[in-house]
Amino acid sequence: MKRLQLTLLLSLLFSALSFSQTAIIRGVILDETNTPIEGVNIKASTGEGAATNTNGFYEFRIPSGIEVTVEFTHIGHSRIVQKFQLKNGQELEFNPVMKVDVEQIPEVVISTNTRQNDDGVVNIDPKTLRTIKGAQPGIENILKTLPGVNISNELSTQYSVRGGNFDENLVYVNEIEVYRPFLIRSGNQEGLSFVNTDLVSNVDFSAGGFQAKYGDKLSSVLDITYRNPVAFGMRADLSLLGGSVAAEAVSKDGKFSGIAGVRYRDNSLILNSLETEGNVEPVFADAQTYLTYRFSDKFHLNFLGNISLNQYNFQPENRQTNFGTLQEPVALLVFYDGNEEDEYQTYFGALKANYFVNDNLTLKFIGSAYHTLEQEYFDIFAQYRLGEVNTNIGDENLGEVEFSEGIGSQLTHARNDLDAFIVNAEHRGDYKIDEESTVEWSVKYTHEDIRDRLVEYEIIDSAGFSIRPPNFSIPNLQPYQPYEGPLTAFEDIRALNRVQIDRVQAFAQYSKRTEWGNNEVFYNAGVRLHNWTVGGENLESNTQTVVSPRAQFAIKPDWDKDMLFRVAGGLYYQPPFYRELRDSSGVVQPNVKAQKSFHIVLGNEYSFKIWDRPFKLVTEAYYKGLSNVNTYTLENVRVRYSADNNAKAYAYGLDMRLNGEFVPGTESWFSFGYLKTEENIDNRGYIARPTDQRLKFGALFQDYVPNMPDLKMYLNLVYNTGVPGGSPSYADPYDFQVRLRDYRRADLGISLQLVNPAKTYNTKWKKKFRELSLGFEIYNMFNNQNSITNTWVRDVYTKRQFAIPNYLTPRVFNLRLSARF
Template identity: 80%
Template sequence: MKHSKPLLFFVFFLFTLAAISQTAVVRGVILDENKQPIENVNIKSNTGEGTITNKNGFYEIRIPSDKDIIIVFTHVAHKRVEQTFNLKNGSEIEYNPVLKINVEQIAEVVINKNTSQSRTGVTTISPKVIRTIKGAQPGVENILKTLPGVNVSNELSTQYSVRGGNFDENLVYVNEIEVYRPFLIRSGNQEGLSFVNTDLVSNVDFSAGGFQARYGDKLSSVLDITYKKPSKFGVSADLSLLGGSLAVETASKNGKFSTISGVRYRDNSLVLNSLETNGNVEPVFADVQTYLTYRFTDKFHLNFLGNISLNQYNFRPENRQTNFGTVDEPVALLVFYEGQEQTEYQTYFGAFKANYFLNDKTTLKLIGSAYHATEQEYFDILAQYRLGEVNTNIGDEDLGEVEFSEGIGSQFTRARNDLDALIFNLEHRGDYNIDDDSNLEWSVKYTREDIRDRLVESEVIDSAGFSIRPPSVTQTNFQPEVPFDGPLTAFQNIRAFNEVQINRLQAFLQYKKNAKIGEHDAYYNIGVRAHSWAVNGEGIESNSQTVFSPRAQFAIKPNWDKDMLFRVAGGLYYQPPFYRELRDSSGVVQPKVKAQKSFHVVVGNEYSFKLWDRPFKLVTEAYYKGLSDVNPYTLENVRIRYRANNDAKAYAYGLDMRLNGEFVPGTESWFSFGYLKTEENINDRGYISRPTDQRLKFGILFQDYVPNMPDLKMYLNLVYNTGLPGGSPSYADPYDFQFRLRDYRRADLGILYEIVNPEKSYNAKWKASFTNLSLGFEIYNMFNNQNAITNTWVRDVNSQRQFAIPNFLTPRVFNVRLSARL
């Protein structure tokens, strides 16, 4: 059932007359050694743009984006300064050099104050923070979980939910190329590595809602990653008890060809062996990524992004004991296992992106990509359990063991699931700078999805010697009083084979403008998306649908003494169904599933100020989502099973706040708070909590160093989330199971010593060869909190009670890390 190996390399020829230009803005104030502004400093770029500073030392220059631009600062009484910039389209940064007379130039100050991102409600995360702040699952997602509105309650997973959405409602782009996640994944243990390799990252933008029409059709968030375009050779490495990574940067002498490549290896044995379930576990994850850029001319650039990922998870469980209940009535579940699980995911991804810069106002992009995934999930697990009271007598030899069994039984689960997915994309993007203050952007994209899926799952439950029949079987069993002569029926038995093809055509048109309202700066962005798709396949009734998604943003920066910015964004957002949303709980594809729809409005404020003579920013956002044609689902760890219908409506509203700045001089830290309420109404039965209804969230990312020893640094990554809904058994009515898991509390601490850093010079030759070298240790789950992610449901055949047995996450774990860069 496998596809032939896909062609991952394309050659594109561009024949277009009109397209777009991309520009960015550099502005700032030029000062002398006495911090006084310098007038008439000449500023000129190597592409011909130029300006001079005014009497206040202020300047502003617009330069082409997405390529290296050299800006030269000269003044008759001061030393010449050169600086290279490579900025994203629409970026605005402050660069404030300090000029010195007749001596060597002192270091410049660059303030990351991207006003363009502030206007659009985008959070920009420093790549340095991402590479410094590690965790049990290091990467961009480890930082996202500290942001307001983003909830992650499983440190073994890179999945995250945003403002009441689920894991499937988040867009991820790398250099404008959409990337995909695994399909079959049901447990964070098996998930492996995040697609985004932090060693290759140069910029991270994140939007939690109200995003522009230029981004695709999802309901919750956008993670927009930009990979580096190196200008010189460099090597970086990271080693720890959980694995390692290696990245290499190269650039040709003429600057036309650059590469950045990374290899990662991850072994989660250290954290998985600390779980309650004992056994032999072999989780091995590895991937290779590369991003290549070749500048044929100043007008034509060609880029390639490639990724190969191999993930294997082999597990032979042996036993488990989970203590739960209350202090007065402690209960324990003791399980003995036989069997094993073998899970494997292999993904291959390749994309070409061609840029043609027609002139200062126009550029054309053509993007083609192919994604091929082969996934398998095989397991045969026999679990024999005892459920009973726990000995709590201190001093007894049997303290903590099960003394009296309320229920004895067994459960046999089996799966033979295979999936083969092949996805092609071809997209044209462009934008046109009407003038310095307005821009028009558009795109047309075609997608072909070919999915082949075999789903074979069964479950047999036995309690006290009697096989429990599924609720759908109405034949009464009066054992032991009356012998039962009916056929034995598996409690759950799913068998399906699907071959599905989905063709999609997407397009957007977007206009943005910087304007003045009196003395106040204003920003407008309006756009519309169209998405048409058709579902076909063997034994499937063909079906096609089309939706339109209008979106808008407005921001105003008043001419006040206080640095304030106000913004509002909203629109009608659709999420056309992907394959997993078309497949119901029995494995059958329902081609008539509609796109989920959400009316979304976000109101925000940013207040920038100085405290202790250091910069700070307070960001506040209130939001509301009204959802219709909702496709209800159940959530098992990170596995989502849809009902594959649109018989629900829902809402979500909340408040997010984030205060970030230099709480410690020279470091960036932030404190986050979020309130969320999201409920759904299925078949007009009344509103109940959605699986992602996580009411309160607190997040802290804090960095510090020892004042007398600044090379000794620390970070604290702390998250507190109130408990998620506890879910329900797969066969049960969710309206009957409305209780919550315990609160999620986690603190990860890292302490490192910088043996070498770029701000110092060293006499020792071995030190001089390094740009960075650091050694440290990390404590994951520092306070050893018992966090639960889901429940295991056990039925007592005598009382017919169902016990929700919490599945606990990792306890305290220690790790050692060595990082280096040449």
């Protein structure tokens, strides 16, 4: 399927460069078991023709404005004849299903994609995205099974790649960069992923060593392509966690096409299963559309729009967390008063104009605007008891706290508001020098206008005494001497920032595919330039510039074994975004430099067959040497920066992924990753970074019942070793290097296809559907207690602080109904 997806993408690009009076027919030919058929002969009455490739894909042109008869033939299958009459420039997708000819029973050998990825990009089948669901569905649910990608919070769509943090990943939709909200600090508050899987036609992901045409981030690129419809269709999905509806259509003359989707998400079923009990109202909704109008064969105009409205209201009541050992069990019991009200509204719109000058030259203009309005309000008073737990089996007080080691209270307050407006204007172009060589370039201007009010404080009281920050200058000798100084919050952050950032970015790169003796060779070289200026109220303007050279080289030796070797690397910079400029006290530091990383990746792809079915083993070793590091801490999913380039770091590791048809007709994969990343702050020595997830195992396995192929199953498995658990406020991270427990999760999905395209139905109600399935899902099937962060509580007797894990979701059941019209 990977070759099919790439071929579809390339064919869409090439087709747009043709200006003769023709139309295009393309599609995939399957047999009755949904298996692609290779070598189908396709012949048009006007003389045009084609044949399907190893993935069953075909494409050819026919004259427009006249009726053309097309015949599809293949040994062992019944002939198909279809008439077409298309308009000039129209593109039609026709996916026939060929039935077996009972008079001939030949042996048909099917082979799927064995093409290596020259540029190290992983291609994910969009059908997999729509089939494999999770507690937080979307592309991120699949990414977490890939090597090098770590997601240790099923409530979050944020991910870290090869030791980077959540802010180091690029996301593009149809070459348009997209953004996410700023203030979210907990996965509970997160809404839907920007990417609507119902609209997707192609997914590419690179975990490092990516090309110069992608932006300035340190870790990864997720490149999404939304599809241009060729016919009317609808898709709907409904579950206990929400639902989605998507529709697509094309005008009669083929000039206008559009696809749109609406999603609604209510995480109450999941959040009500957490340890902290209370009234929770998480409502997330968005509407998204991608429209295309073809003014002529030379000029196309696209529009991408998104509106997202997310609300999270929470009134916590109580919580009990048991931890410690079997010999010394300890529990934290908390009673709450107050509530939290968070709201995130984001609006995004982009216009993309494509001008096809000739067969070799394409010019593009992209203009986009992103506006986010965010509020984070909460006043929560918590009274806690930390003590020993009754472990006497049969006792009516089993599991209750009997002897308190720590008693205290905590008041947290926030009134945070953020208004951010980001506009982009970009020119992109590509010139095809010959069939094997391409030059690409871009110039982009960005203006960021951020208005941010930050008001947070935390007051902690233990055994009747207010706990002050360790760096408070006035000593407190209570209870031996009366304290006459002012009462001070343990943490108090107040800031008002109005910041403007102007950026100019540009890149140029050259790609070529050629031969070296009998070996196939691909190489790519490019350079990026990024200039930015930070200014605003009460800020001294500061301007900086960085240059980022990058290169890739791949060779496929003329060997009997199907192997490919690849090397990629360069200098990667990450100029600071607004959050990276804001220090731990909320003050913006305009002089923060771009973080710098020397990145090198060595890769190998080995394609082979087992059981006469295709498999591929991909192995990558990588090293990152980082300087000008802007250190940070993680609080659930919120990244808090020091805004000081006072550290250096490194990351190295090994990623492996084996994918193929472990079960005929389905794609599954198993992945392994080893990572080590450390940082040296102020030359004090190396310690683990917050994302130092040492080992990772992931698997996505699909299967079906042999005698009932419509009854399917998927299993999504993830195992990660624990990351550092963080440190209390004001504490020295060098003194707190205890890791969280290992993350283990298994999600199971079972679906029954009531209707699928490979069958013909006489029942009236089934005729209305192209696909219809009923699913049952179990999230966290083995009910593992995974944690995301620690809550630090002080013991009044020993004065030490306990790291109390904040557990994630337990086992949850879900029902799902999916339909396609």
